[in-house]
Amino acid sequence: MNDSQPTESDLKKALNHLLEWCAEQRSDNALTSVNVLPDTGLGQAEAGRLTANLSLKRAQSFQSPGWFAHMDPPTPWVTWTTQAFTAAMNQNLLHPDTGEIGRRMEAKVVAALAPHFGMDGGHMVPGSTLANLTALWAAREIAGAKEVVASELAHLSVAKAAHILGLPYRTVPCDRAGHIETDQLGNLEGSCLVLTAGATSTGSVDPMSPMPKAAWVHVDAAWAGPLRLSPTHRTKLAGLETAQSVAVSAHKWLWQPKDSALILFRESKTAHQALSFGGAYLAAPNIGVMGSSAARAIPLAATLMAFGRDGIAERLDACVALAERFAAHIQADPEFELWAPPETGVVAWRPVKGEVSALRERLAAQGYFVSQTKLDGEDWLRSVAIHPAIKVDAIYEAARNQ
Known part of the structure; x- marks a missing residue:
């Protein structure tokens, strides 16, 4: 066996410990009592047992069919194993010497996904915050964008990126x-226009057909972007293919562990050239914001191969059908109010009487989790259909019986 790889003994040891920790009757060890830098080390087995105990006992489980709260998905088990292998090999995509397989796998993943968005390439980043920053940076460098224009519901990362770039x-x-x-957009001749495909609070999609004319158009499709893989729902993002760039979070509706996202460009060669830097020790240009970067494409590639496009x-x-079913319950019940029919699996709703936060807490006590947001300055509940087996009928019944 290549001595750069984990030994069979190491892998068996890690697997055996993992099985033991999962089967262990977990105690309520308080996180506050944990000393993360003891004078004398505990050893890997005990340190792993302790952290597994805390994580498995106290972390929110997105695997629960009562999880109807945020854009954080249940991850398929193939990502758990591939993430472990990725950690074991610890590739760094900054240099071909340290990340050859990771770099090649990322290129294959981007090549497989980009055409669904009308883009010809791009690269992976830890999340859509960096994807949006990268897109706006490209807009400034290539199109000479002098301002960023976005809706009042645009993700906060867009304003952050504009601030960082001095726009x-x-x-x-x-x-x-x-x-x-769109009739309020004004003159966009020198602007980077950011349209949202799946607003965080409502799931709404900005109109993109026809695409408004601007110096550069970027679509933040962090949430709803994967719908382009669905023959049933891809038309909800019609026109997206005419943008100059698109951001997609794989750790949302592609069910990846964090951190996993893509920034895609219609003319990726031009974009990458504008965003490339070199260094004396680098054998290839460093593209984009990231320097050292993990092989995050490997779990995504495994998921895409496991499910296939049809899956x-x-x-x-x-997920979309479950959101629509839940919204139909809410709309038909005079005890509740629906913000608007859901477009992309996000339902904003609330009780006509009573406190939004109180209902949320009562649902959580029964194992049903919804989130809370503000729309027009008022409190609303927000339910996100990211689990394909959410018990929407049970959640509705629990809400109406409060």
């Missing part, structure tokens, strides 16, 4: 359903 940031109002008011679409369609 003025202008917001545009949305209609009642959460879509940017991904089936799961997406199931």
Whole structure:
């Protein structure tokens, strides 16, 4: 065996310990009592047991079919194993010497996904915050964008990116359903226009067909982007393919462990050239914001191969259908109010009477989790269909019986 690889003994030891920790009757060890830097080390087995105990006991489980709260998915087990292998090999994609397989796998993943968005390439980043920053950076360097324009419901990372890049940031109002008011866009001749495909609070998709004309158009499709893989729902993002760049979070609706996202470009060669830097020790240009970078494409590649495009679409369609079913319950019940029909699996709703936060707490006590947001300055519950087997009927019944 190549001595750069983990030995069979190491792998068996790690697997045996993992099985023991999963089977262990977990205690309520308080995190506050943990000394993470003791004078004398505990050894890997005991340190692993202790951290597994804390994590498995106290971390929120996104695997639960009562999880209807945030854009954080249940991950398929193939990602657990591939993530472990990735950690064991600890590849660094900054240099071909330290990340050859990771680099090649990322290229294959990008090549497989980019055409679904009308893009010809791109690269992976830890999340859409960096994807958005990278896109706006490209807009400034290539198109000479002098301002960033986005809706009032755009993700906060867009304003962050504009601030980091020293670009003025202008917001545009949305209609009642959460879509940017295109007649309020103004002159975009020198602007990077950011459209949202799946607003965080409402799931709403800004109109993209016809695409507004601007110096550069970027679509933040962190949430709803994967719908382009669904023949049933891809038209909800019609026009996206005419943008200059698209951000997609794989650790949302592609069910990846964090951190996993993509920034895709319609003309990736030009974009990458504009965002490349070199160094004396580098054998290849360093593209984008990241320096050292993990082989995050490997779990994503395993998931795509495991499910296939049809399987991904089936799961997406199931999530959208569950959100629509729950929204239908809410809309038909005079005790509740629906913000708007869900477009991309996100339902904003609330009780007509009583406190939003109180209902949320009562649902959580029964193992049903929803989140909370503000729309027009008022509190609303927010339910995100990211688990393909959410018990929406049971959650509705639990809510109406409060």
